[in-house]
Amino acid sequence: MIRVLVVDDQDLVRSGICRLLADAEQVEVVGDAASGEEAVQKARDLEPDVVLMDINMPGIGGLEATQKILQRQPGIQIIALTVYDGDPYTSRLLKIGASGYLTKGAHFDEMLRAIVKVNSGQKYISPEIAQKLALRPFQDDAGSPFETLSERELQISIMIAKGQRVPLIGEALFLSPKTVNSYRYRIFEKLGIEKSDVQLTHLALRHGLIDANEVN
Known part of the structure; x- marks a missing residue:
């Protein structure tokens, strides 16, 4: 068995x-x-x-x-x-x-x-x-920009893209809101987007990181 x-x-x-x-x-x-x-x-x-x-x-x-x-x-x-x-x-x-x-x-x-x-x-x-x-290897697309993120950054990206607020993210991950925001700005910088949660959500949807039904 x-x-x-x-x-x-x-x-x-x-x-x-x-x-x-x-x-x-x-x-x-x-x-x-x-x-x-x-x-x-x-x-x-x-x-x-x-x-x-x-x-x-x-x-x-x-x-x-x-x-x-x-x-x-x-x-x-x-x-x-x-x-x-x-x-x-x-x-x-x-x-x-x-x-x-x-x-x-x-x-x-x-x-x-x-x-x-x-x-x-x-x-x-x-x-x-x-x-x-x-x-x-045969595709012109360089792949998902989310590949550049660390595991923690990827996890926080998903939570933000779903519409979760910083205090709740911090509570779930046992991080302070300040630390979550530090990750948040680092994510924006790595992904080459302005400091906008909406942009992050659109990017996550486009690359199949989340489903539209999961966005709050």
């Missing part, structure tokens, strides 16, 4: 995945988590073989949680589960050491196939994402 930990901040998504996996003969769901912080703790306590990790969550987020888990437990295989199918998520996750990458639109059979494959020590990337990665 492959021991799986399911991580997603949306209760319906998390419980739905757990219910589907419960019917799979090869898999045992050993736990679930609603945040990156909880994922790190439960990975340590439960020692799963595979973690299905939602990337875009409040708090430290899936990227940082993935990194923390792999630093402490390099034997765990992590499959990133996200609504986004393009960079900078794919490249960041692979560099961090994730074993797989699935979008939330993937069929359950594909998710199960990915779990089995990464548990055997192989990598799994959805075919459409793999094709995008393969075509990147």
Whole structure:
């Protein structure tokens, strides 16, 4: 049996995945988590073989949680589960050491196939994402400007683009509002935009970093 930990901040998504996996003969769901912080703790306590990790969550987020888990437990295989199918998520996750990458639109059979494959020590990337990665060297587009950001800057960019206010971002990330604003201005400078949250949101939408439905 492959021991799986399911991580997603949306209760319906998390419980739905757990219910589907419960019917799979090869898999045992050993736990679930609603945040990156909880994922790190439960990975340590439960020692799963595979973690299905939602990337875009409040708090430290899936990227940082993935990194923390792999630093402490390099034997765990992590499959990133996200609504986004393009960079900078794919490249960041692979560099961090994730074993797989699935979008939330993937069929359950594909998710199960990915779990089995990464548990055997192989990598799994959805075919459409793999094709995008393969075509990147032949595209005139230099890629997403968000690739220039650090993981923390990327995380804060997403939160700002969704319309979250600086005090709430600081509270979620355990940072002072002053520190969040320092990151904010650094992000604007790196992305080459004026100090405008609206511009950042438009840029994030254009490069598929967020979905229009997520903007407050």
